[in-house]
Amino acid sequence: MKKTVIVSSPGKLIIGGEHAVVYGRRALVTSIGMRLYMELTEEEIENNETNKSLLKILFHDTNQHYSIDLLDIHDSYPIEIQAILYVYNRFKSFISNQSHLNIQVRSEIPIGAGLGSSAAFSVCLVGCFYLLYYKTFNQEDINQLSYKVECIFHGTPSGIDNTISTYGQSLVYSRTLKKHINFHLSNLAIIDTGIPKSTKKMVDLVRLFIENNQKDGEKCLNDIELCVDKMIEYPEQINQLFQQNQQLLKCLGVSTIEIDNIIQILADKNISAKITGAGGGGCLIALTSNFTKDQILDLLKDNHIKSIYFVECGVEGLREEQIF
Ligand SMILES: Nc1ncnc2c1ncn2[C@@H]1O[C@H](COP(=O)(O)OP(=O)(O)OP(=O)(O)O)[C@@H](O)[C@H]1O
Ligand SMILES: C[C@@](O)(CCO)CC(=O)[O-]
Secondary structure: OEEEEEEEEEEEEEEEOOOHHHHOOOEEEEEEEEEEEEEEEEEEOOOOOOOOOEEEEEEOOOOEEEEEEOOOOOOOOOHHHHHHHHHHHHHHHHOOOOEEEEEEEEEOOOOOOOOOHHHHHHHHHHHHHHHHHHOOOOHHHHHHHHHHHHHHHHOOOOOHHHHHHHHEOEEEEEOOEEEEOOOOOOOEEEEEOOOOOOHHHHHHHHHHHHHHOHHHHHHHHHHHHHHHHHHHHOHHHHHHHHHHHHHHHHHHOOOOHHHHHHHHHHHHOOOEEEEEOOOOOOEEEEEOOOOOHHHHHHHOOOOOOOEEEEOOEOOEOOEEEOOO
């Protein structure tokens, strides 16, 4: 017998409050119209002469595939395989040891750019197992387990990325708050610098800064939260609030010379921009008013730019799909 489920969940943009959210402050986040798709199949093998139970994984975006003997698991797998094995172990009691499992992943979310690809991966992974074995989605349970998977990728994240990918739309989020809000920005561009970054490294860097500069660090975090509150209350001030939030992220040490240059070039044309996500590379968001993608690319032609995206915001969270 063969059972298959397909799910998808979105990436995210942090509009304001990244890093401060790790320390319990409020952040503003929206889901985006770029999704990760995952298919999970369990196939019971009738005459399983080898007595092997295999987990076959195919990552279409990185063109990697694995075939893992589930009776002989070791601990030297890449992190995304460790994540899969963690969730497999949580659902093991539902799975016949005469079965093979197949997982396929494909994604529209650039990997490692700060747009929440690992969170979408984690949410889809938990969502797939949940749907196959419980036949339903329970968003709260899925979000909680996805957080644990995110911890495998990131250490001690705030939970903002998995929460927005599970629930979708736009959220005011803190460790103790999850409130949907109507939030729309017109002409919001994502500028992918293509500069590799490590979320874990940037979070560690901020932790070090705060430990060594407690008073300034606390003030910075409080000011970031103030910025977020104003973004929600006074959306007409968003240009100025982007600039303030970026300055505060710079104080925390997560901007770079390349990012500062790009932001200055845009500021010279009255375009407000800021880091979105961990910083150190990755993506920026910019309020582009009437500039087209080609005009922005032209403005930034001497800088490190991989892509520019205009995306839909506030989309649906985790959902079942019919087609992979
Ligand atoms: N399409 C995919 N195929 C396989 N693995 C993926 C895919 N998307 C994400 N991953 C896993 O997630 C990791 C990326 O996590 P990382 O935190 O570096 O980036 P991100 O989630 O895109 O950024 P951020 O957490 O700052 O938003 C990849 O290294 C890989 O392990
Ligand atoms: C940098 C950070 O604030 C956002 C990463 O998308 C880390 C986190 O919230 O876990």
